[in-house]
Amino acid sequence: MDKKQFEKWVHRFGQSSSFVLLLLMVAFPITVSAVYNQWPNFGQIWPGILTVILMLAPWWPGETIGYMPTMGPGALYQSYITGNVTALRMPATIGTMNAIGLEPNTDGCHTMAIIACGASNFVTVILLFLGLLLSVPLQPVLYSETLQPAFSNAIPALFGGLIAQSILKGKKQLLYYIPLVIFAYLLNLTGLNGAYVMLITVVVGALEYFVLDFLIPKKTGKTLVK
Template sequence: MKEKKETVILDDYTNWVHRFGRIGALIAILYMVFIPIAIALAYDSFPPLSAILKGGIGVMALFIPIGISEVISYTPILGSASYLTFLTGNILNLKLPCVLNALKLAKADQNTPEGDAIATVAVAASSILTMLIIALGVLLLVPLQPLFQTAFVKSATSYMLPALFGGMFLGILGPEQGSFRIKNKLLIMIVPVVIVSITVITGILISGLEGVAILLMLPIAIGIARILWKKGIVQVVTNEVKED
């Protein structure tokens, strides 16, 4: 029986989609790394390793674990569309809702051959359109670029991050809109917030060291989450599905 199930899951299409996804994504990744190296070599602007480490430690400390956690969290929903989804980005704000919408329209369940195929159709169509719209944005930007060099715009762009984070954090701190929500999750934040606040107020944590702070706070948050989850204080609760 197990052998039969394996045969059904690993048919020709499934084998093809994973092989094509892996090889295609690997080529894309190598090309992504090639671009900055080619530009740096072409314009004799290759930075010293120390500069890359100085600029990159915070980014890597933050995004590598986030990237890994996203793959672990969303791949079961995205299925074999994951290769294209993670390659084209904009997962939470675009691809994931698109897949859920497609599954609903086709009345298919994920982790079935039908669900997997229809999810890939949705992600592929969405990815192509997004790329075309951004290209259109590039064409519109060229005549508008002088506007983006004004003092007003430069001043406004200095505060892009808090301008985005205020709204974004509301979404992170509020209840999840998907199939589940995490009850009492804000309790996980109390200790890290207190520690970081003290270090900011006392001047220990200065701007630029946020990445290091995240790396230090992450095990604390996970440890606290584990204790609260084991005690049943932090719980995963299923959201009720609202019919339109």
């Protein structure tokens, strides 16, 4: 199966399975209301639904456009079903890329992203189930005041090592990433919504590579940094 055939299968299966799960998700509140004959007043709840959509929507273009080269379509279909795209699925993918030495936007990278994200999804689903089953014995650990800072800072701690590993991949990464970090930091100081900070930084990152790695070498015949 070549890259094109595999991608075609991924889209067909990803779209159809996502749609089935969407229908099941929507069916849950409908079934609840039908069983108990307890329908909500839609005039009252629509602002709540809109609030949730508006909270999520700014992230969609940034995540899909920005993460597509790294995660590929398959891992994105998987990740959108279980959520936590930035906090869990993206680091799982980049960690795998770094460990195996894969380049973004390649067939190998997109294929391995499916395996890494799938494994990550399994872990989340299984741990949540175990959390539900063991809710009583787990409470002293989960609510321990001593361990609280560790749990609430798990994701920043996860990204620290990941960013170090990515930046130190080579001279090029070191030189290209640092100005981008400064740019993102300054952009964040403007108070702009985080979703737009992400989208703009990703676009600027793509432009940086486009100019320094593609346009200039194409015109001059010389590579700036190897």
